[in-house]
Amino acid sequence: MMDHPTFERENQERVQAVESSFHQAGKPLSKPGRILIGEGTVFKQGRKKIQQKILFLFTDILVYGSIVVPGRWYKKQKIIPLEDIELEDLEDSDIFKHQWLIRTPSKSFFVSAPSYEEKKAWIEHINECRSSLMQGTSCKPSKKFAVSWIPDPAACKCMRCLSTKFSGVNRRHHCRNCGFLVCNSCSKQRAVIDHIHPTKKLRICSFCYKNINEEKFRDRGDSAGKSSSEEEEFCPSGEENEKVEEGEIGIYSPSNWLDTKNGTWERLSIYDYPKSIPSQ
Numbered sequence: 001m002m003d004h005p006t007f008e009r010e011n012q013e014r015v016q017a018v019e020s021s022f023h024q025a026g027k028p029l030s031k032p033g034r035i036l037i038g039e040g041t042v043f044k045q046g047r048k049k050i051q052q053k054i055l056f057l058f059t060d061i062l063v064y065g066s067i068v069v070p071g072r073w074y075k076k077q078k079i080i081p082l083e084d085i086e087l088e089d090l091e092d093s094d095i096f097k098h099q100w101l102i103r104t105p106s107k108s109f110f111v112s113a114p115s116y117e118e119k120k121a122w123i124e125h126i127n128e129c130r131s132s133l134m135q136g137t138s139c140k141p142s143k144k145f146a147v148s149w150i151p152d153p154a155a156c157k158c159m160r161c162l163s164t165k166f167s168g169v170n171r172r173h174h175c176r177n178c179g180f181l182v183c184n185s186c187s188k189q190r191a192v193i194d195h196i197h198p199t200k201k202l203r204i205c206s207f208c209y210k211n212i213n214e215e216k217f218r219d220r221g222d223s224a225g226k227s228s229s230e231e232e233e234f235c236p237s238g239e240e241n242e243k244v245e246e247g248e249i250g251i252y253s254p255s256n257w258l259d260t261k262n263g264t265w266e267r268l269s270i271y272d273y274p275k276s277i278p279s280q
Contacts, residue, residue: 011035018056022065026077035059038125040118040255041067045096045110047152047174053111055122059129062102080104082130083139087123103145105195110148118255125257144195147179158183160205175205177212 014036019029038057043050044064054074056063061081065074080102088101090110098119099112113119133139150159152172158164164183166172173187174180176196182205189209190201204212258264 015058018063021072021074022077023073023075025075026065027079029058029061029063029079031060033059034061036258037129037260038121038255038257040113040122041070042111042113042122043096045099045112045151047149050096050112055111057122057125057129060133062126081139082126082133084142085126085130086142086145087126089123101148103148105142105144106146106197108146108148121255121257142195146193146196147177149174149179150181152181155181158186160186160207173203175208176202177204177208180205 012030015030015034018036018039019026036056036058040055042053042055042064044053052067053064054067061079062085063077063079065078066076068075084104086103088103090099090101092098096110096112098114098116099110100119100123101108101110113122134141155172156166158166159180160182164170164185166181166183170183172181173184175182175187176193177191186207187203187205189204189206191204191209191212192199192201193204196202
């Protein structure tokens with residue numbers, strides 16, 4: 001069924017529909033051999049609040065974005081190659097249920113599903129697709145991943161000096177190396193973090209700056225790495241400037257999955273996982 005011309009045509013239509021839903025702001029998603037495996041809504045822990053996101057799983061990439069009109073219009077498209085993903089299952093917290101951590105080289109973030117069954121489906125489908133991709137191609141998995149940022153409400157004062165209280169004047173900043181919430185005085189340093197960006201100097205806290213320089217000294221016999229507060233700051237997630245009112249939690253729709261055995265696309269039992277993902 002997976003090689004049937006009808007399936008190929010229907011899959012291409014589904015992929016093109018996802019591509020069109022991001023309008024001109026999105027990148028092309030159509031590619032020979034790329035198959036849409038599943039789609040659904042999840043909740044992402046942002047810096048300031050929990051936001052609803054649309055999630056699309058393909059045989060080689062994971063795509064997510066902000067919801068404008070459910071089922072029709074999305075924006076802020078993010079594309080993550082599956083070889084760059086590492087998942088970690090997490091226990092429930094008081095306010096964030098059915099959660100897991102998605103790690104990538106440039107950013108890591110917490111997401112949750114509306115139910116334990118949906119969470120299990122997402123984790124197993126992503127791992128299945130990633131495993132098949134690694135076996136069927138020459139892709140090499142990432143070995144370094146960005147830390148997950150601690151959400152803004154988690155700290156009312158700097159997590160390094162433990163004295164500066166955050167306010168409208170004393171703003172919160174995130175160290176790109178450890179993810180801690182720190183004050184401006186404790187995060188004046190900048191350094192290149194290769195797996196996030198190969199050339200740009202990013203904001204880091206004084207503690208991490210010291211550790212990075214000590215590591216450079218051990219590896220290369222010098223203490224290269226001067227502070228440069230005038231360097232352009234790189235925020236891979238774009239969340240530093242994201243408006244708080246965007247991404248409000250809206251209407252939840254259950255996820256849909258491809259039945260790879262029959263080549264049909266429907267709202268399956270979330271326990272009916274595909275066991276044979278076609279290699280690329």
